Amino acid sequence: MPRRHLHVTGAAEAPLRAALRELRTTLDVPGAFPADVLAEAERAAASPRLPDRDATDVPFFTIDPPTSVDLDQAMHLARREGGGFRVRYAIADVAAYVTPGGTVDAEAHRRVTTLYFPDEKVPLHPTALSEGAASLLPGQTCPAVLWTLDLDEDGRTERADVHRALVRSRAKLDYESVQRAIDDGTAEESAALLREIGTLRERLEVERGGISLNVPEQEIVERDGTYELAYRAPLPADGWNAQISLLTGMAAAQLMIDSGTGILRTLPTAPDGAVGRLRRTAEALHIDWPHHVPYAQLVRSLDPRQSHHAAFLQECTTLLRGAGYTAFSGGDIPDLTLHAAVAAPYAHCTAPLRRLVDRYASELCLAACAGAGIPQWVLAALANLPKEMADGARRANTVERECVDIVEAALLKDRVGEVFDAVVVDVKDREPTVGTVQLTDPAIVARIEGGPAHLPLGERLRVRLTRADPGTAKVQFTSA
Numbered sequence: 001m002p003r004r005h006l007h008v009t010g011a012a013e014a015p016l017r018a019a020l021r022e023l024r025t026t027l028d029v030p031g032a033f034p035a036d037v038l039a040e041a042e043r044a045a046a047s048p049r050l051p052d053r054d055a056t057d058v059p060f061f062t063i064d065p066p067t068s069v070d071l072d073q074a075m076h077l078a079r080r081e082g083g084g085f086r087v088r089y090a091i092a093d094v095a096a097y098v099t100p101g102g103t104v105d106a107e108a109h110r111r112v113t114t115l116y117f118p119d120e121k122v123p124l125h126p127t128a129l130s131e132g133a134a135s136l137l138p139g140q141t142c143p144a145v146l147w148t149l150d151l152d153e154d155g156r157t158e159r160a161d162v163h164r165a166l167v168r169s170r171a172k173l174d175y176e177s178v179q180r181a182i183d184d185g186t187a188e189e190s191a192a193l194l195r196e197i198g199t200l201r202e203r204l205e206v207e208r209g210g211i212s213l214n215v216p217e218q219e220i221v222e223r224d225g226t227y228e229l230a231y232r233a234p235l236p237a238d239g240w241n242a243q244i245s246l247l248t249g250m251a252a253a254q255l256m257i258d259s260g261t262g263i264l265r266t267l268p269t270a271p272d273g274a275v276g277r278l279r280r281t282a283e284a285l286h287i288d289w290p291h292h293v294p295y296a297q298l299v300r301s302l303d304p305r306q307s308h309h310a311a312f313l314q315e316c317t318t319l320l321r322g323a324g325y326t327a328f329s330g331g332d333i334p335d336l337t338l339h340a341a342v343a344a345p346y347a348h349c350t351a352p353l354r355r356l357v358d359r360y361a362s363e364l365c366l367a368a369c370a371g372a373g374i375p376q377w378v379l380a381a382l383a384n385l386p387k388e389m390a391d392g393a394r395r396a397n398t399v400e401r402e403c404v405d406i407v408e409a410a411l412l413k414d415r416v417g418e419v420f421d422a423v424v425v426d427v428k429d430r431e432p433t434v435g436t437v438q439l440t441d442p443a444i445v446a447r448i449e450g451g452p453a454h455l456p457l458g459e460r461l462r463v464r465l466t467r468a469d470p471g472t473a474k475v476q477f478t479s480a
Contacts, residue, residue: 051096073350094125448476
């Protein structure tokens with residue numbers, strides 16, 4: 001999923017949207033699905049492989065943005081007799097529709113992930129599946145990978161089970177309506193428990209040293225040929241919902257480790273240099289970060305509704321660099337099983353409509369829980385999956401970075417020549433007059449060339465905007 005959520009409005013012929021179309025061409029982003037892929041998807045949508053178990057009596061619900069139709073997850077939350085909670089988490093069963101070695105499968109391996117642009121998305125699977133038959137849309141009976149997670153009264157996992165089942169979501173909810181219903185006491189018990197369970201899981205996250213970034217969503221609004229940046233701060237319900245996904249990913253990782261075969265999402269501890277750069281960014285944004293305060297504690301103290309806090313949270317995603325996928329088999333457990341941000345072993349398994357690896361993780365967990373053999377098509381792909389996912393992640397990161405550059409250029413295109421307050425956050429080792437500055441307002445990171453013989457790393461500097469061209473995705477400053 002993207003780290004920076006950018007949405008743009010405005011007419012199709014607006015310069016920003018034209019620049020985004022050009023970017024898709026430049027980056028050779030996959031276009032329309034080939035005819036044979038679409039035909040196979042249509043056939044699969046009409047005749048999926050159905051499971052024997054039926055869980056359509058469970059009143060599942062989904063929580064997603066209002067316009068989303070590619071719904072990967074549905075949940076049902078309940079109290080257990082004698083104390084604790086039961087989380088049922090249904091994940092779209094993409095493998096029920098995708099035939100290993102078929103054209104849809106091959107195309108998914110070519111695309112790897114859904115790509116998100118500010119004006120549209122480029123899906124992993126044809127919409128007949130991702131937005132139709134395989135999506136957990138309300139009122140639609142679907143095959144799913146159904147997790148049942150029993151938690152104690154503190155929210156700790158006591159038991160995890162996963163199997164295939166038919167499910168039917170009763171309602172498509174969004175974050176704002178869920179938050180409102182929970183706050184005013186009108187939410188049904190299953191939705192109301194999201195706050196209780198989510199809060200308990202957040203406490204456990206603090207206890208183990210994990211961190212969740214409440215990264216705001218940015219919307220780029222076009223008005224009379226100019227662009228403005230607005231933030232949507234995440235609600236508490238966003239975080240509670242994310243905790244259910246994290247809970248499942250942690251359970252999946254442990255299942256695979258215990259079975260001796262799996263694929264984990266891993267992240268080493270951030271190097272000191274990356275943290276140092278982040279400290280300079282905090283200074284640029286007037287965020288007080290005493291040296292004795294750990295990074296995780298600082299992040300939890302921030303309010304994403306404040307624009308300078310929101311910008312800092314965006315920059316915190318740089319500490320996620322180095323995340324990758326680690327595959328293993330035959331009981332040969334890798335040295336690195338930890339995801340540093342989660343502070344526990346973790347696996348991607350809850351978004352198979354939008355991410356290739358999740359389909360494989362689900363199959364590995366199903367086999368581990370059943371004590372059954374792993375499908376040969378999963379074992380055959382396992383060794384190469386980390387590289388495929390890394391390649392897909394690089395393309396997604398490039399898309400994200402280039403989109404941010406284009407958006408920032410669009411925001412500043414009418415302000416060339418103006419002077420801004422900034423802090424130098426990076427200086428090239430062999431070119432001391434070239435580096436990166438973080439503006440205070442607007443909260444933009446950009447290249448600087450020229451000025452003092454040595455840019456003053458970590459210090460404030462007045463900078464002049466010399467270039468802002470959405471067509472070339474370039475923003476550049478020089479010392480004022």
